[in-house]
Amino acid sequence: MTRAKRRWLPALLIPLALVLAVLTGSVQAGATVSLPPKTADEVLAMIARTQVRAFSGTLQQTAELGLPDIPSSTPGVTPGAGTALEFLAGSHTARVFVGDPTKARLQIMDAMAERDLIVNGKDAWFYNSADNSATHLQAPKPGAPTETLPSKPAMPTPEALANRFLAAVDAGTEVTVGEASSVAGRSAYRLSLAPKDPGTLVASVSIDVDSETGFPLGVHVQAKNQADPAYSLAFTDLSLTAPDPGLFQFTPPAGSTVTTKVLPARLTPVPDADSSPKAPSPHGTRVSGEGWGSIVMLPAAAVPAGLTSNPQISQVLQSVSGGRALTSSLVSVLILDDGRVLAGLVPLERLQSAAAAQ
Amino acid sequence: MSADTSKPLAPGVRPAVGWSLLGSELSVLFRRLRTWAMLLALAAVPILIAVAVKLSSRPVAPGRGPLFLDRITQNGLFVAVTALVVCVPLFLPLTIGVVAGDTIAGEANMGTLRYLLLAPAGRVRLLLVKYAGAVAFCFAATVTVAASGALVGVVLFPVGPVTLLSGDTIGVGESMLRSLVIAGYITVSLLGLSAIGLLISTFTDVPVGAMAATIVLSVVSQVLDNLPQLDWLHPWLFSHHWLGFADLLRQPIDWTSFGANALLQAGYIAVCGTLAYAKFSNKDILS
Numbered sequence: 001m002t003r004a005k006r007r008w009l010p011a012l013l014i015p016l017a018l019v020l021a022v023l024t025g026s027v028q029a030g031a032t033v034s035l036p037p038k039t040a041d042e043v044l045a046m047i048a049r050t051q052v053r054a055f056s057g058t059l060q061q062t063a064e065l066g067l068p069d070i071p072s073s074t075p076g077v078t079p080g081a082g083t084a085l086e087f088l089a090g091s092h093t094a095r096v097f098v099g100d101p102t103k104a105r106l107q108i109m110d111a112m113a114e115r116d117l118i119v120n121g122k123d124a125w126f127y128n129s130a131d132n133s134a135t136h137l138q139a140p141k142p143g144a145p146t147e148t149l150p151s152k153p154a155m156p157t158p159e160a161l162a163n164r165f166l167a168a169v170d171a172g173t174e175v176t177v178g179e180a181s182s183v184a185g186r187s188a189y190r191l192s193l194a195p196k197d198p199g200t201l202v203a204s205v206s207i208d209v210d211s212e213t214g215f216p217l218g219v220h221v222q223a224k225n226q227a228d229p230a231y232s233l234a235f236t237d238l239s240l241t242a243p244d245p246g247l248f249q250f251t252p253p254a255g256s257t258v259t260t261k262v263l264p265a266r267l268t269p270v271p272d273a274d275s276s277p278k279a280p281s282p283h284g285t286r287v288s289g290e291g292w293g294s295i296v297m298l299p300a301a302a303v304p305a306g307l308t309s310n311p312q313i314s315q316v317l318q319s320v321s322g323g324r325a326l327t328s329s330l331v332s333v334l335i336l337d338d339g340r341v342l343a344g345l346v347p348l349e350r351l352q353s354a355a356a357a358q
Numbered sequence: 359m360s361a362d363t364s365k366p367l368a369p370g371v372r373p374a375v376g377w378s379l380l381g382s383e384l385s386v387l388f389r390r391l392r393t394w395a396m397l398l399a400l401a402a403v404p405i406l407i408a409v410a411v412k413l414s415s416r417p418v419a420p421g422r423g424p425l426f427l428d429r430i431t432q433n434g435l436f437v438a439v440t441a442l443v444v445c446v447p448l449f450l451p452l453t454i455g456v457v458a459g460d461t462i463a464g465e466a467n468m469g470t471l472r473y474l475l476l477a478p479a480g481r482v483r484l485l486l487v488k489y490a491g492a493v494a495f496c497f498a499a500t501v502t503v504a505a506s507g508a509l510v511g512v513v514l515f516p517v518g519p520v521t522l523l524s525g526d527t528i529g530v531g532e533s534m535l536r537s538l539v540i541a542g543y544i545t546v547s548l549l550g551l552s553a554i555g556l557l558i559s560t561f562t563d564v565p566v567g568a569m570a571a572t573i574v575l576s577v578v579s580q581v582l583d584n585l586p587q588l589d590w591l592h593p594w595l596f597s598h599h600w601l602g603f604a605d606l607l608r609q610p611i612d613w614t615s616f617g618a619n620a621l622l623q624a625g626y627i628a629v630c631g632t633l634a635y636a637k638f639s640n641k642d643i644l645s
Contacts, residue, residue, distance in 0.1 A: 004640045007635065007636045007639045007640055008636040008640075009636075010632040010635065010636065011629075011632040011633045011635070011636040013632075014628045014629060014632045015629050015632075018625055018628065018629065058614070095608075095612070107524060107608065109605070109608070109612070111601065111604070112425050112443070112523075112601060112604040113425075113523060113604075114523040114524055114525075114608060116524050116525050125525075127524070127525035129523040129524070129525065132428065132429065132521070134525065237614075244610070247609070247610070250525065250526075251527075252525070253521035253525055253526075253527050254432065254518070254519070254521070254527075255429060255432040255433075255521070256521070256525075
């Protein structure tokens with residue numbers, strides 16, 4: 001009898017050992033790393049001094065904005081406002097390769113499919129494996145190509161996002177250094193930007209800064225009244241060596257449908273994985289308020305045509321008095337009936353009162 | 359058979375017995391009419407796909423149907439990948455379920471289990487040999503689909519450089535190599551299911567019951583994997599990485615899902631294997 005029972009022992013011990021291994025693994029992943037203490041200014045200086053110009057890594061992007069699930073891009077849908085919305089819900093994995101300053105490649109890894117953006121000097125290609133289509137993005141003919149294509153390809157990396165937030169740091173922001181963490185197997189300082197303005201939906205923005213190179217490894221935006229980060233973009237894997245240059249050579253595969261697009265003067269090749277309000281454009285955009293609680297107002301003329309008729313966008317809009325609105329845990333957008341659009345990292349009520357005050 | 363080839367060993371040394379047992383297990387498995395019927399049915403899947411695409415007058419719209427279906431007419435080598443995508447959710451688990459569910463229960467049902475255990479092999483070794491047989495079938499089944507797909511593709515369609523998911527193209531030689539790696543990935547994917555089949559097989563003397571239970575479990579696991587409400591459970595389902603071999607069609611190859619899949623399957627093998635050992639070593643062999 002005891003012998004029969006002893007034979008069940010491995011069946012009990014092995015699962016137990018596996019559970020323990022999984023638990024210790026997850027504990028170690030969340031364990032704090034000990035690093036020499038640094039002040040916020042020192043960490044900010046590290047970011048400014050970072051020399052990382054070539055790298056390859058895997059990015060994990062998650063958005064928990066409390067928006068309804070938006071169906072991911074369907075074949076045939078060209079990248080645009082609709083696909084940009086896709087990045088406001090759910091999670092995405094992408095690989096990013098950055099070579100010398102003019103070469104970069106972004107691979108958005110979908111299930112059994114992939115979308116690629118390859119920037120190589122003056123040429124940029126967008127390839128979608130789902131419908132086997134390639135788009136050649138060209139700089140406008142008369143302008144100097146070096147001016148229209150940014151000298152450093154704008155890849156949606158934590159660095160780009162971090163710089164965007166750091167540019168917005170003002171007196172209304174409390175900058176602190178939190179506990180060190182481990183990101184993509186590297187120890188990192190956690191820089192925390194907390195708005196003092198009680199009117200904004202942003203609770204804090206934390207930036208993980210590589211302790212060796214000062215390279216931002218991850219950005220997490222916490223919203224008020226929500227435990228999980230509303231938005232996060234971080235490396236899960238990073239190598240600081242220059243990727244194979246062959247990765248930046250792209251010829252559209254045989255049998256693919258190739259279209260050529262001449263880019264407008266402002267280059268936004270990727271749907272920017274950023275949930276902050278739209279960058280001000282010169283067409284009469286007005287910004288009211290300041291700091292984190294500021295509200296951007298676009299006049300009807302500056303709003304892209306067909307914004308509200310886009311089925312994917314109208315899906316997330318709800319009717320409110322005076323227009324339609326998108327409310328999320330981090331950002332609110334109010335589209336007034338007269339065509340004006342207001343947006344900000346503030347609750348909808350503040351947008352409505354700002355619209356009424358105009 | 360293979361006992362003849364093994365080195366002369368001192369009497370009482372067991373490995374020789376294990377290898378000969380494995381040899382006889384494999385020869386029994388692959389001389390069975392049922393095994394050949396299943397392999398032939400699997401080989402027919404890519405042929406059906408290729409012939410259907412060849413005969414259809416309308417070109418397949420890009421993005422419709424299983425992966426790469428629209429590109430088969432341009433490059434026959436895609437038939438293998440498309441056929442594997444079609445086979446992984448149902449046909450391969452179906453055949454694996456039959457083989458793995460039959461391992462112990464089949465012998466018990468036929469009354470041959472007692473004679474197998476009369477040999478000085480021991481129950482652990484018999485269990486290992488039975489599992490090895492199921493693994494060999496996993497590999498044979500996957501390679502059959504891939505090889506039959508590649509062959510029918512070469513016969514019916516032009517062959518040329520293969521476009522990867524990333525839009526890069528690779529030569530025929532490298533595409534063959536990647537097909538082989540994909541076959542390896544799918545074989546690894548099915549190891550967990552084989553272990554589950556072996557475990558269920560030790561609990562019953564009715565092979566059909568073990569087969570059905572294994573197949574049902576593979577379907578249940580895939581259904582659960584598609585319910586977004588259970589996303590905390592998804593990484594623990596043995597079918598979670600089954601279609602992850604698409605990562606081998608990226609440039610450069612992404613090995614993360616291969617590693618995660620191998621680790622997950624190893625966990626299933628460890629848990630089901632020890633459970634099967636406990637059950638089987640305590641089993642009363644009456645027939």
